[in-house]
Amino acid sequence: xxxxxxxxxxxxxxxxxxxxxxxxxxxxxxxxxxxxxxxxxxxxxxxxxxxxxxxxxxxxxxxxxxxxxxxxxxxxxxxxxxxxxxxxxxxxxxxxxxxxxxxxxxxxxxxxxxxxxxxxxxxxxxxxxxxxxxxxxxxxxxxxxxxxxxxxxxxxxxxxxxxxxxxxxxxxxxxxxxxxxxxxxxxxxxxxxxxxxxxx
Numbered sequence: 001x002x003x004x005x006x007x008x009x010x011x012x013x014x015x016x017x018x019x020x021x022x023x024x025x026x027x028x029x030x031x032x033x034x035x036x037x038x039x040x041x042x043x044x045x046x047x048x049x050x051x052x053x054x055x056x057x058x059x060x061x062x063x064x065x066x067x068x069x070x071x072x073x074x075x076x077x078x079x080x081x082x083x084x085x086x087x088x089x090x091x092x093x094x095x096x097x098x099x100x101x102x103x104x105x106x107x108x109x110x111x112x113x114x115x116x117x118x119x120x121x122x123x124x125x126x127x128x129x130x131x132x133x134x135x136x137x138x139x140x141x142x143x144x145x146x147x148x149x150x151x152x153x154x155x156x157x158x159x160x161x162x163x164x165x166x167x168x169x170x171x172x173x174x175x176x177x178x179x180x181x182x183x184x185x186x187x188x189x190x191x192x193x194x195x196x197x198x199x200x
Contacts, residue, residue, distance in 0.1 A: 017145070038190060154174050
């Protein structure tokens with residue numbers, strides 16, 4: 001038909017990402033991020049262990065203010081007034097010291113078992129801020145995505161259920177905070193090369 005334009009759009013399945021696997025790690029604030037998502041992090045990074053099959057959620061929470069001039073119906077400028085990044089996950093290895101430490105805002109030393117092999121601790125009614133560094137990776141075949149959070153804190157903990165037919169887990173939402181450079185999340189990815197567009 002006259003005037004129709006046929007556009008050839010390149011689609012490559014290996015450029016699509018499925019969060020097939022991955023992991024999470026925690027360390028004290030100030031810990032240098034791992035150099036690559038291809039390598040296993042070393043101490044002081046501690047693994048969070050098994051994560052539920054819901055995987056990892058990378059959240060965006062943003063607000064903006066629109067400015068519309070008098071006499072117009074469309075804004076001529078938009079100002080971002082809020083920009084927060086969060087990570088959500090459910091950890092299943094709830095007996096790990098690193099996981100217990102995060103859930104109850106305690107140091108590892110507070111979770112050392114006594115002579116009888118019992119771990120005793122109390123939950124305070126007045127918790128204090130507990131910021132940590134986090135490292136998350138997402139893996140899909142040969143594709144890797146790494147997220148380094150220099151300062152993050154669990155700001156939402158869901159209820160914990162103990163049932164015969166359900167895995168108990170700690171469901172967390174981690175809010176990121178800016179570091180000295182004003183950055184909240186650093187990315188380090190190994191992704192397939194995008195094919196060149198020929199336009200034909």
